Amino acid sequence: MGWTDERVELLKKLWSDGLSASQIAAELGGITRNAVIGKVHRLGLSGRAKSPSSAAPRPRKARSSGHMLRVSRPAVRGNTALAYEYEPEPEPELIEIPTEQRKTLLQLNEHTCRWPVGDPGASDFFFCGGDTSNEQPYCSFHCRVAYQPANDRRREKRAFRG
DNA sequence: CCCTGATTCGC
């Protein structure tokens, strides 16, 4: 699907009407939003009350100085390797479960926390084994973890590890 | 993770 005069005119109209590139792409059909954006730029009609931050020029290559370093996973496109990576996040603090408290599946009973720790099937997989109370399946800490609102997945994941 | 536009560059 090429850029016929009709399609270009429609593109100009829709773009000036404030439609997004993906919306225009869907309207024109058989084309991606990248194609729309590329055409918009080539036509020189970009800049539509754009956010100033997105208008800032992007560096061609990674800056190999300053605090943004540690290129450990180069992103390669074609024969050009360009990448920069931010400092890795620090490891989340793991809640230690005493070794002597840990239980295997066979060691669980109605008074031991059943919260799984580690990857099932792994050699170091075990259960929390902490004391439970009030007929709960988990210890107090893991009860909080298990019953907290489900929208905080990051926290849930962290808790799963420990 | 959804989306937005911006930019680069092989084709």
Next chain:
DNA sequence: GCGAATCAGG
């Protein structure tokens, strides 16, 4: 010139 890939940001 075209637009996928990739970027930065909301």
